Amino acid sequence: MTKIINARLQGGLWSAELAGEGSGQPRLTAAFAGQDLPDPEMQFDSARDIWRVTVSLPPEMIGEGVQALLIRDVSGATLASVTITAGEVLEDDLRAEVALLRAELDLLKSAFRKSQRDS
Secondary structure, three states: OOEEOOOEEOOEEEEEEEEOOOOOOOOEEEEEOEEEOOOOEEEEEOOEEEEEEEEEOOOHHOOOOOEEEEEEEOOOOOOEEEEEEEEEHHHOHHHHHHHHHHHHHHHHHHHHHHHHHHH
């Protein structure tokens, strides 16, 4: 069974390791907004029996709203997805609210500790 492991996003590159394929190069596609992107770059690591997969995010993926990139195998099954959310859409996002609450709580804790030291 093919499985994506250790996926990460950094500097406009999505990279991951593909396990369960053996040494035969898998055929993967990447798509954004219904359009196919250039084929993912792939390198085989024979010591670990995995494929390293790298996809460059298109610049138009960085923008207002929710954008998704899909990584699929030759059968069309989605192996992984990369979702970027930016702009005003975040105002209603629960995760953004939790992050804001955490930041405010950290600020309150800092002020409380400072007042405790000063007294």
